Amino acid sequence: MKNSLERIGLCEPYLQGKEWEYIKDCLDSGWVSSVGSYVDRFEASIAACVKSTHAVACVNGTSALHTALMVAGIEANDEVIIPALTFIAPASAVRYTGAYPVFMDVEKDFWQIDPLKLKDFLKTQCSYHNHKLINNRTKRQIKAIIPVHLLGHPCDMDAVMALAHEFGLTVIEDVAESIGAKYKNQNLGNIGHMGCFSFNGNKIITAGGGGMLVTNNAAYAKRARYLTTQAKDDEFEYIHHEIGFNYRLSNIQAALGVAQMEALPHYIDVKHRIQTTYEQGLAHIPGIQLPKQASWAQAFIWLYTVCIDQHRFGASNRELMEQLRNQGIQTRPLWRPLTQLKPFQQCDQYHVEVANQLYDQAISLPSSVSLTESQQQRVIEAIRKRHG
Ligand SMILES: *Cc1c(COP(=O)(O)O)cnc(C)c1O
Numbered sequence: 175m176k177n178s179l180e181r182i183g184l185c186e187p188y189l190q191g192k193e194w195e196y197i198k199d200c201l202d203s204g205w206v207s208s209v210g211s212y213v214d215r216f217e218a219s220i221a222a223c224v225k226s227t228h229a230v231a232c233v234n235g236t237s238a239l240h241t242a243l244m245v246a247g248i249e250a251n252d253e254v255i256i257p258a259l260t261f262i263a264p265a266s267a268v269r270y271t272g273a274y275p276v277f278m279d280v281e282k283d284f285w286q287i288d289p290l291k292l293k294d295f296l297k298t299q300c301s302y303h304n305h306k307l308i309n310n311r312t313k314r315q316i317k318a319i320i321p322v323h324l325l326g327h328p329c330d331m332d333a334v335m336a337l338a339h340e341f342g343l344t345v346i347e348d349v350a351e352s353i354g355a356k357y358k359n360q361n362l363g364n365i366g367h368m369g370c371f372s373f374n375g376n377k378i379i380t381a382g383g384g385g386m387l388v389t390n391n392a393a394y395a396k397r398a399r400y401l402t403t404q405a406k407d408d409e410f411e412y413i414h415h416e417i418g419f420n421y422r423l424s425n426i427q428a429a430l431g432v433a434q435m436e437a438l439p440h441y442i443d444v445k446h447r448i449q450t451t452y453e454q455g456l457a458h459i460p461g462i463q464l465p466k467q468a469s470w471a472q473a474f475i476w477l478y479t480v481c482i483d484q485h486r487f488g489a490s491n492r493e494l495m496e497q498l499r500n501q502g503i504q505t506r507p508l509w510r511p512l513t514q515l516k517p518f519q520q521c522d523q524y525h526v527e528v529a530n531q532l533y534d535q536a537i538s539l540p541s542s543v544s545l546t547e548s549q550q551q552r553v554i555e556a557i558r559k560r561h562g
Contacts, residue, residue, distance in 0.1 A: 319334065382426075
């Protein structure tokens, strides 16, 4: 009985590689702060993974996004397009610059930013003159777009890049949930002008906390490094020509990140196995819609997320969540669409419908790399029983 109530977490860190060894090395050598060989190694390993020419470590994913927006020249009262369905971080980062997010719906198949609605919005709701894209309703200039690759699945980047090119937008990919995934054999984060990663504890790999900005643009990388290190113009005399940020990652965190990066291919294999087991276990339960993968995606699951049709399944997603919680199984809904949140009530949005529907129906299931076969069977059984 006790065993059957063993807690099963949603997405927990897995620290079975060289984490101890590398962190001990930091402590033994005294290199614990924002300079050190592990910061360099972590940057190099992310750049190699993504095949970008530059990688700049940041203290977390949100600061990487904020930095990318500053590098892109986003200023107060500009606008930046982001999906309505995402963790709040990219929207917060937009607000840090004084700019405003414009919320775009996601499409119903893969739950990523909807390229058709995006195109519609740009062509019918905006004016583009002299390389300036103006939102007709708010009169603000739209300068960038943040496609967020949600849950380990890529956005339709060809469509996003074509529209960005046509309308002069800077593209900042948010890869916080999808490191290692690809779009038509291109590494996510390396398709747009910049890409931002997160190494928070619940992400695919963790540095305890951390972020990374990648780019192939040397000037962007230089500017990002400058802004994340207090905009120091003279190391010795402490001369600063503008206000920067203390956004550098510590060597200890980077040490953790280096060890985790060594394990990334293994984690992705495990994630595929978790996905296959869920697919087999949940396939024939009425009212459960399994996640789909686009033909152009080399995806994996960050969080395995299904949609519950309340009538056919016999319970809502929230009822199912409560049932599972009572059995020690941690799940969660997708994010409340940002258009429903108080800080964004003044922001523009375009036909946000699917995001609301997903919020009402989706449930993310335990997806930790440490999830055992028997734990996963327990989750599947609990869902089957709830249905029956
Ligand atoms: C986690 C996450 C972030 C933010 O990363 P932090 O490291 O927690 O600051 C940004 N965007 C998305 C989509 C995320 O899921």
